Amino acid sequence: MTNIVETIKSDLTSAIENDKLVLPTLPEVALQVRDIAESEDSAIADLVRVISNDTALSARIIRVCNSPLFRGSRAIENLNMAVSRLGMAYTSNLAMGLAMEQMFQATSDMVDKRLRATWQTSTEVAGICHVLAQHYTKLKPDQATLAGLVHLIGVLPILRYVEDQDIQISSIMLDNVIEQLHPRIGSLILKKWDFPKELQDVPLEYANFQREVPAPDYADLVMIANLQLVAGTDHPWNEMDFSTISAFSRLGLDPETNMAEEEDLNAQMEAAMALLQ
Numbered sequence: 353m354t355n356i357v358e359t360i361k362s363d364l365t366s367a368i369e370n371d372k373l374v375l376p377t378l379p380e381v382a383l384q385v386r387d388i389a390e391s392e393d394s395a396i397a398d399l400v401r402v403i404s405n406d407t408a409l410s411a412r413i414i415r416v417c418n419s420p421l422f423r424g425s426r427a428i429e430n431l432n433m434a435v436s437r438l439g440m441a442y443t444s445n446l447a448m449g450l451a452m453e454q455m456f457q458a459t460s461d462m463v464d465k466r467l468r469a470t471w472q473t474s475t476e477v478a479g480i481c482h483v484l485a486q487h488y489t490k491l492k493p494d495q496a497t498l499a500g501l502v503h504l505i506g507v508l509p510i511l512r513y514v515e516d517q518d519i520q521i522s523s524i525m526l527d528n529v530i531e532q533l534h535p536r537i538g539s540l541i542l543k544k545w546d547f548p549k550e551l552q553d554v555p556l557e558y559a560n561f562q563r564e565v566p567a568p569d570y571a572d573l574v575m576i577a578n579l580q581l582v583a584g585t586d587h588p589w590n591e592m593d594f595s596t597i598s599a600f601s602r603l604g605l606d607p608e609t610n611m612a613e614e615e616d617l618n619a620q621m622e623a624a625m626a627l628l629q
Contacts, residue, residue, distance in 0.1 A: 357528055364509070364529075368536065368540065376455055376508050376512075378448070379451040396436055419624075420619070458515055463515040473504060478499075489603060505541050535555045542554075554574050568603050
């Protein structure tokens, strides 16, 4: 059975090296949203026009806006008000991130379950990243949310490959393949999508627990958010000595503190995670 693992790994690795790996493309609405956000002379109305073509996306952005994380004095009823309150940068990053959900679906049951579980983890990590960025750093919460949403994007081509080739493989072996290959593939995808350099590095760096960098960055946020997410479970990461992970001190966090026990912070994390579901 290990041969299958080796075969998948060598197939995917040579596809990466020969530039033959089919990388997913960003959904059309995400591309349009980004163009508007990056253009000098675009207005909120342009962003509203593009997003309003996607009813589900519009509804979710309005819901985010009415959540405890952003709640202003009055309820937001329409997209125009929502975009005005959130601002262009936040709305566009949120819309791009949420538009990616449609990519995490497959026809075969096993792959579909995995993709949905991957998206679920991504949204939960993104929610925690938002709150960490807001409370502990000068990093942008919208970029932090996006970093969380894309940190596992490299899982997509691996599962697509398994589905296309109709490979029968045990869950444990598939985990092994994913763990070894998704960071590199994820970084390639984000490069192809022209994401900012600090986000391109996130898939590669978020599980590099011994990393040393001069200042907190998005990979630090995604790392701590992942550790927060598995706290109290039997995940192997919980066997590490957290005091050796310098990302905690860069964010000004005590590795001994369980954030889930801080009521206010926990309520915010719950809210942020629920939002993106």
